[in-house]
Amino acid sequence: MSGQAGRGRAGSKSRRPRSTARDIERYGALFAERTKVMKSSAMRDLMALTERDDVISLAGGLPDTSTFPADSYASLMSTVAASSCARALQYGPTEGLTLVKRCIAEVMGAEDMDVDEDELLVTTGGQQVIDLVCKTLVDPGDVVVCEAPTYPGAVPTFTSYQANVVQITMDRDGMRTDELESTLDDLERAGHRPKFIYTVPNFHNPAGVTLSLERRHELVRIASERELLVLEDNPYGLLRYEGEPLPTLRSLDDEFIIYASTFSKILSPGVRLGWTAAPGPVLAKMNLGKQASDLCSSSISQYFVSAYFDSGPWEDYVRSLIDIYRRRRDVLLDALAEHFPREAEWTHPEGGLFIWATLPDYIDTTDLLARALQDHVAFVPGRAAYVDGRGGSSMRLNFSGVGVDDIREGMRRLGEIVREQVELYGTLTGTASKSGARRDPMAPLPTAPDASPAASPAASRGAPPGTEANVLQLRRKRA
Amino acid sequence: MSRIAVLKGGRSLERQVSLKSGARVEDALERLGHSIVRVDVGADLVDRLTADRPDLAFVALHGRDGEDGTVQELLEVMGIPHTGSGVSACIRAADKVLAKHAMRDAAIPTPDFYAFSETAFRELGAAQALPAIEERLQFPIVVKPAGQGSALGIKFARTPSDVPGALIAAFSYDRKVLLERYVAGRDLAVSIIDEGGAPRALPIVEAVPEQEDFYDFESRYEIGRTRFVCPAALDEAIEARASAIALEVYALLGLSGFARVDMMLESDSDELFVLEADSIPGLTETSLLPQAADAAGIGFDELIGRIVEAAHASAPSPAP
Numbered sequence: 001m002s003g004q005a006g007r008g009r010a011g012s013k014s015r016r017p018r019s020t021a022r023d024i025e026r027y028g029a030l031f032a033e034r035t036k037v038m039k040s041s042a043m044r045d046l047m048a049l050t051e052r053d054d055v056i057s058l059a060g061g062l063p064d065t066s067t068f069p070a071d072s073y074a075s076l077m078s079t080v081a082a083s084s085c086a087r088a089l090q091y092g093p094t095e096g097l098t099l100v101k102r103c104i105a106e107v108m109g110a111e112d113m114d115v116d117e118d119e120l121l122v123t124t125g126g127q128q129v130i131d132l133v134c135k136t137l138v139d140p141g142d143v144v145v146c147e148a149p150t151y152p153g154a155v156p157t158f159t160s161y162q163a164n165v166v167q168i169t170m171d172r173d174g175m176r177t178d179e180l181e182s183t184l185d186d187l188e189r190a191g192h193r194p195k196f197i198y199t200v201p202n203f204h205n206p207a208g209v210t211l212s213l214e215r216r217h218e219l220v221r222i223a224s225e226r227e228l229l230v231l232e233d234n235p236y237g238l239l240r241y242e243g244e245p246l247p248t249l250r251s252l253d254d255e256f257i258i259y260a261s262t263f264s265k266i267l268s269p270g271v272r273l274g275w276t277a278a279p280g281p282v283l284a285k286m287n288l289g290k291q292a293s294d295l296c297s298s299s300i301s302q303y304f305v306s307a308y309f310d311s312g313p314w315e316d317y318v319r320s321l322i323d324i325y326r327r328r329r330d331v332l333l334d335a336l337a338e339h340f341p342r343e344a345e346w347t348h349p350e351g352g353l354f355i356w357a358t359l360p361d362y363i364d365t366t367d368l369l370a371r372a373l374q375d376h377v378a379f380v381p382g383r384a385a386y387v388d389g390r391g392g393s394s395m396r397l398n399f400s401g402v403g404v405d406d407i408r409e410g411m412r413r414l415g416e417i418v419r420e421q422v423e424l425y426g427t428l429t430g431t432a433s434k435s436g437a438r439r440d441p442m443a444p445l446p447t448a449p450d451a452s453p454a455a456s457p458a459a460s461r462g463a464p465p466g467t468e469a470n471v472l473q474l475r476r477k478r479a
Numbered sequence: 480m481s482r483i484a485v486l487k488g489g490r491s492l493e494r495q496v497s498l499k500s501g502a503r504v505e506d507a508l509e510r511l512g513h514s515i516v517r518v519d520v521g522a523d524l525v526d527r528l529t530a531d532r533p534d535l536a537f538v539a540l541h542g543r544d545g546e547d548g549t550v551q552e553l554l555e556v557m558g559i560p561h562t563g564s565g566v567s568a569c570i571r572a573a574d575k576v577l578a579k580h581a582m583r584d585a586a587i588p589t590p591d592f593y594a595f596s597e598t599a600f601r602e603l604g605a606a607q608a609l610p611a612i613e614e615r616l617q618f619p620i621v622v623k624p625a626g627q628g629s630a631l632g633i634k635f636a637r638t639p640s641d642v643p644g645a646l647i648a649a650f651s652y653d654r655k656v657l658l659e660r661y662v663a664g665r666d667l668a669v670s671i672i673d674e675g676g677a678p679r680a681l682p683i684v685e686a687v688p689e690q691e692d693f694y695d696f697e698s699r700y701e702i703g704r705t706r707f708v709c710p711a712a713l714d715e716a717i718e719a720r721a722s723a724i725a726l727e728v729y730a731l732l733g734l735s736g737f738a739r740v741d742m743m744l745e746s747d748s749d750e751l752f753v754l755e756a757d758s759i760p761g762l763t764e765t766s767l768l769p770q771a772a773d774a775a776g777i778g779f780d781e782l783i784g785r786i787v788e789a790a791h792a793s794a795p796s797p798a799p
Contacts, residue, residue, distance in 0.1 A: 044495075045492070045493070045494070045495040045496065046492065046631075048494070048495050049492065049494060049495075052490075361644075362643055362644035362647060363644075363647060364644065364647075364648045364651075367631070367632055367647075367648040367649075367651040367652070368651060370492055370631055370632065370651050370652055371651035371652070373492070421647050421650075421651075423601075424597065424600065424601065424646075424647055424650065425643055425644075425647055427600050427601055427606055428600060428606045428609070428642075428643040428646060428647075429606070429643050430606065
């Protein structure tokens, strides 16, 4: 067919250009400074293996889209085709279609937020909000404050804008606002004013904890007093399995809050639609940034979402997801209790998609992942959520993307490996594992598993001096 | 021109690198006029090869199964000639412990080491011997799995309390690990290709960490954190000695076709110490063997062509 002329085809003669080390060097001279912080790594190669079909992957952050009825999808697409074919196939306004903004207002209303259409920017997934905020606010060397651990997907965005990332410890109540305040004081004394504070207040990715009401008030107060912007990333807020919803930061004070959310977790990540609600001047700049990036988000997706919201109560599907995910979370929590050693600890998320587990500090979870892949089970090693080498003994476990049988089997295999390693450590050190009381799973998150040389045999292992320093001692590019 | 099956991917931890190596090899072979069968190695390998009946297999696999003799054994059973080393050489090179013992027996310098299986610790109380080992090797000590080709699982123990964690990490990759004396100095790689039936050492590549005092194995081969210099700026005598030692290792282990020998040039003594030999070194854009070949005026296509020729030359004649 002539329409396929020139398209590459598997098995056809390849047209990949020759590329040698010398070529790379030649192109390398043209690369922007910011690309030099984008690194390939052994861990990235390992993560690629977690996607194999024969692996039970607790690594992904995937919602379960298999529960979305295929006939509903077909009928929604037919509706789009019948009623808005030409418009769906056309460019749209950068800020997004009004009919989608109405859907967004409904979703935000479900979390007790009022929003005007002109406060909204429809984006290509929630991820684009993080990118646009960086694009709008961050010059190379500027400080961005976030939680420790932070959303692993935000790290490459921050670093690609050459941000100086400062991470604030979390505990069971989320980001420690006392540490935030003292850090901001220290930064101010050093002549740094962070451009924004990035936080996932509800069912944190990866930590699984939720920012307490008191700290929400604190965070908003700190932002307001210091006139600092906060990027409130709330993709999971509506996926609550227990407890009472807490007010979003935006509903406490919208002056310094850039609010971000997405349809990914309540409908589908495949539609690639998210949004932001931000103070006017910030939104205007972000709009310009988006225009430069992709002109507008997919019109087809926007009409699809609109048709979906018109087709019936969208909350029903969210409720069905909540039932499924709550069950899977409970199965994962039970499996952790059954299979992980007493020395381990983990969080108990009231919602969302993730549990954060921390093993004894002599177990490096990147190496553990390599071992686990031999038994066809995977998770995300904790280091991915830090910029400074910490998190080496922690892991993120996802419970939304796989069924309960796989969760049980995956955790059985993982538990077996961890148990072997704990026993081996006992043999190596002559301190065979004691069956002491299990740590309180709701105890504060370990602040810095590798940070204290005195406490941690892993502290000096394989890392250059200084890389595991306290967050306050991070090198700052702008002296 | 031949019908060549390019074996790539597989299930090893180095799958991604292998896919990149394989893709480049396929392109080169096509440019050389061969017809290609692309094989992402899995459970259907034998069926694929039986159905496709290639004249030759180009093994672009790295790590477990691909580099340790497993796939080579299978190919030899099926009577399919293949690139690179044969079964026994692959087994010797892939197992660092075996390779180091062979080198030590042949008086080829390799850093002092002690190797143990997990059972030695679990059942024979080998942990009791750790203080003596630490005493002999002196800190820092490098702890690594016996059979992992990439930098994964290699740890740097600076104090006795680092050792148990480092051992557990290494045991994540293999049932056998080694503790090795750390050689402070320059990191050199000597690539070798067979040329007209005789091995030839190519210009030496030096890996130079971008940050001083920085030695993190995982980042060693990350773009931007290590700079590769080829040919390495070395004293002529040292260069000659490094090449000679690499060729000795190549012969000792019975390697053929192509390989890479990694060694350290110790700063204090100016002595060379062989760390390991790689029977299927990477063939990606940033890999060291193609860089070395390029420095010798051998472009990538020519390199691949020579590897194929060497494989044909060493293949047993088909039965009459």
